[in-house]
Amino acid sequence: NAGVMQNPRHLVRRRGQEARLRCSPMKGHSHVYWYRQLPEEGLKFMVYLQKENIIDESGMPKERFSAEFPKEGPSILRIQQVVRGDSAAYFCASSAGSPGNTIYFGEGSWLTVV
């Protein structure tokens, strides 16, 4: 896990507020992925980004969720108008992107919506 940095580790938001989760990939990695883990479930793919590009967002809910990976700075997963069902662990991962490269995960950000 060392190298993929996520913050905040824990975030509490009231219903209707916005949550912003940040992720800095491992050094040398230019591919970032976001996964979500709901209670009692496995991790579910949300979105795959490269610098300034969203490659695959097929796992993102259609509304309120967005992700970016700007040219400078960390990747951001943004959840607008949070609801209780958004409470989950959000994991960022990164890879070098070449075929066969392993995907390494960060420590996760735990979002609690009250």
Add this chain to the structure above:
Amino acid sequence: DQQVKQNSPSLSVQEGRISILNCDYTNSMFDYFLWYKKYPAEGPTFLISISSIKDKNEDGRFTVFLNKSAKHLSLHIVPSQPGDSAVYFCAATGSNYKLTFGKGTLLTVNP
């Protein structure tokens, strides 16, 4: 529709014995399989992987076996140690980036 299934939610093993964690998949497009270990409140840690062109991959105490015809893979840990106690996730991909995870198996290794 669960494409990756870990049918045993939990497994308890004595220290020093073999732990065998199983995983089944349904999508024949999957060609790369990974095992991750996860402690509570931490992110998944990569353990070992296997490509569909192989049927076995070994790394120290960890060995992964792949049976493509049965769409089944297993992770063997020998000998098991108390520090191995964690949730183990099987994951599969056909695109080399979008991992599909099972729900995990909680392994408890008793001293």
